[in-house]
Amino acid sequence: MNTQPAILVTGGCGYIGSHTVIALIEQGKYEVISCDNFVNSSPKALERIARITGVQVRNYAIDLCKAQDTEKIFAENPHLIGVIHFAALKSVPESVEQPLRYYYNNLNSLINLLEACRKYRVNHFIFSSSCSVYGNADQLPVTEQTPFKKAESPYASTKQMGEEIVSNIVAAYALKAISLRYFNPVGAHMSGLIGEDALQATINLVPIITQTAAGLRPELVVAGNDYPTRDGTCIRDYIHVSDVAEAHIAALEYLFKQPLHFYDVFNIGTGTGITVLEAIEAFQRATGISLNYRIGQRRPGDVVAVYADTSKTEAVLGWRARFGLMEMMASAWKWQQQLLLEASTLPLQPTGNL
Numbered sequence: 363m364n365t366q367p368a369i370l371v372t373g374g375c376g377y378i379g380s381h382t383v384i385a386l387i388e389q390g391k392y393e394v395i396s397c398d399n400f401v402n403s404s405p406k407a408l409e410r411i412a413r414i415t416g417v418q419v420r421n422y423a424i425d426l427c428k429a430q431d432t433e434k435i436f437a438e439n440p441h442l443i444g445v446i447h448f449a450a451l452k453s454v455p456e457s458v459e460q461p462l463r464y465y466y467n468n469l470n471s472l473i474n475l476l477e478a479c480r481k482y483r484v485n486h487f488i489f490s491s492s493c494s495v496y497g498n499a500d501q502l503p504v505t506e507q508t509p510f511k512k513a514e515s516p517y518a519s520t521k522q523m524g525e526e527i528v529s530n531i532v533a534a535y536a537l538k539a540i541s542l543r544y545f546n547p548v549g550a551h552m553s554g555l556i557g558e559d560a561l562q563a564t565i566n567l568v569p570i571i572t573q574t575a576a577g578l579r580p581e582l583v584v585a586g587n588d589y590p591t592r593d594g595t596c597i598r599d600y601i602h603v604s605d606v607a608e609a610h611i612a613a614l615e616y617l618f619k620q621p622l623h624f625y626d627v628f629n630i631g632t633g634t635g636i637t638v639l640e641a642i643e644a645f646q647r648a649t650g651i652s653l654n655y656r657i658g659q660r661r662p663g664d665v666v667a668v669y670a671d672t673s674k675t676e677a678v679l680g681w682r683a684r685f686g687l688m689e690m691m692a693s694a695w696k697w698q699q700q701l702l703l704e705a706s707t708l709p710l711q712p713t714g715n716l
Contacts, residue, residue, distance in 0.1 A: 368393040368441045369614070370484075372426060372475065373448030374419065375400065375407035377558045378490070378547055381607040382446060384556070387415040389611060395442070396421040397435060397449065403559055410556040426471035433474075436482040444486035444617075446610055447475055450520070453565055454494070454663040457517035468520035472527060480535045486617050487539040488610060489528045493599065493631070493668050494518035495543060502635065503599075503671040506543070506627050515663035529625045538624040540613045545599035545631035545670055547606045549690035550697030557603075557697030565661075567641060568600075568691070572698035575651045582653055584638050586660035589667075595638035597667035599631035602685035602693070606630055612681040631670030632683045641687070648691040 369386055373379040374396025380403075386394045396408070396419050405421075412418045424431040426449055436442060450468045451457065457464040472489070479487055495518060496504045497511030513519035525541045532539045548568040550557030558569050574582040587594035609630045617624070636644075642653055676682045685693075 366391070366393045366441070367443040368395050368439055370395050370397060370435060370439070370442055370445045371448065372397045372445065372471075373403070373450070373490075374398050374421065375403040375405065376448055378603055378606055379448040380407045380411060380556055381551060381603045382448070382610045383411055383419060384414055384551065385604070385607040385611050387411070387417050387419075393441070394419055395435070395439060397424060397426065399423050399425050402451070407556065414551065414553055414555055426474055427467060429474045429477070433478050433481070436478045436484060440482075442482070442484045444488070444614060445475060445479060445484060446488045446490070446614070447472065448490045450490065452517060454515045454517050455565060455661055457515050457520075458662045461516035464516045464520055468517075469523060469527070472524050476528070476531045476537070479537060480531070483536070485537045485622060486614065487528065487537060488613055488617065489524060489539060489541040491525055491541040491543045491627070492518065492521045493543055493545045493629070493670065494665070495522045495525065496668055498665050499668060502667060503633060503669050504629070505671040506629055506674055514665050517663070525627065532623055532625040536622045538617055538620050538622055540617055540625070541627045542609060542613055542630050543627060544606050544609070545601055545629070545668070547603040548600045549602040549604070549685065549693040551604060552693060554693070554696035554700045557694065557700075567638060568645075568694050571642060571645050571653065572694050574653055574655070575645070575649065575695065576698050576702055580654070582642070582655035583658035584642075584655055585658060585664065587639075587657045588660075591637055591667055593637050593639045596664055597635040597637050597669065599634060599669035600636050600641060600687060600690060601630065601632050601683050602690045605683040605685055609675070609679070609681050612679040616679050628675045628679060629670040629672050630675060631672055633670055633672045635667060635669035636687060641691075644687045645691040645695070648688045649695050
C-alpha cells in the first residue's frame with residue numbers, strides 16, 4: 363500500500379488533467395488518484411500516463427454529481443490531503459445549446475467535492491477556472507483584479523459561479539483554496555505520447571489545425587474575421603499544456619504553506635495575445651505544412667480578445683510559462699503524428715459490408 367500522501371485529480375484522464383497527473387508523479391511527493399468517468403476523455407489516457415511515468419494510476423470512473431459516489435473516494439483514501447478539480451463540461455458552443463446540462467454538471471460536481479473535502483478534512487483545494495470569467499474585458503491584459511463582465515456563455519457563467527462558491531466555502535469552513543484562471547492550453551507532452559483527445563477537440567483551434575494538416579479534415583474554417591482586432595480574428599493567450607500542469611504544482615505547494623480560510627486567484631497564461639490567423643501562421647512555420655483554411659461565420663459565445671497579465675503569478679507562485687508558440691505547435695503536430703501512427707497499426711475491423 364502506498365504510504366505517501368495522496369492528491370485527487372478530478373478529470374485526471376482529460377487533456378489538462380492527464381498532463382497534471384504526469385507532472386505530479388514526476389515530482390515524486392504524492393500518490394496521484396484520478397477520478398474520471400470518460401464523458402470527455404478515454405481510458406487510453408491511463409495507459410499513456412503509465413507509458414510515460416511507469417506508474418499505473420488508480421482511477422474512479424464515477425459521476426461527481428452523485429454525492430454518495432463522490433464521498434466513497436474520500437472514505438476509501440484517508441491519506442488524501444488535496445484535490446485538483448478539473449472535471450467539468452467545457453465546450454462554449456455546446457453550453458449555449460445545452461445550458462441546463464452545463465449548470466447541473468459543473469456546479470453539482472463542485473458542490474459535492476467541496477462537501478466531501480469539508481467532511482473528510484481534506485483542506486487543500488485547487489479549482490480549475492478559466493479566462494472566460496472576464497468576458498469582454500474593457501482593458502487588456504486582464505489582471506486578477508479585472509472586474510468580471512457579463513459571461514458570454516453558460517460555460518463561462520459556471521466558472522464565475524464556481525469561483526464564488528469556492529470562496530464562500532473557504533470563508534465558512536476549515537478549507538483553503540486557489541482558483542487558477544488559465545487561458546488557452548494547447549500543445550502536447552514533449553514525448554508526443556499524450557495530448558488533446560482528437561474525438562473531443564473538434565471545437566478547439568489547434569487540434570483542428572493538426573487534423574487539417576494530417577488530411578483528416580478537408581479544411582479549417584476560421585470563425586469570423588470581422589472582430590475589432592489587428593487582423594479581424596479573435597485574440598487568445600495560447601499556453602503550452604505542460605506549463606499549465608506545472609502551474610498547478612506551484613499553486614499546490616504554495617497552498618500548503620497558507621493558513622485555513624485562505625483563498626486567492628491567479629492568471630495562468632503567457633501574457634501575449636495571439637490572433638487565430640497568427641496561430642495558423644505559427645503552425646505553418648513550425649512544421650513547414652501549408653494549411654487549407656477559409657473564413658467562416660462567428661461562433662456564439664466567443665469573446666473578442668483576452669490575454670493575461672501574469673505578473674502576480676510570477677511574483678507569488680514563482681511560475682512562468684517556459685514554452686513558446688512554435689514549441690506549442692510543434693508538440694501538437696508530434697502528438698497528431700502519434701495518433702496517425704496508432705491508427706495505422708490498428709487491426710482492420712469488419713465493416714458488415716462483406
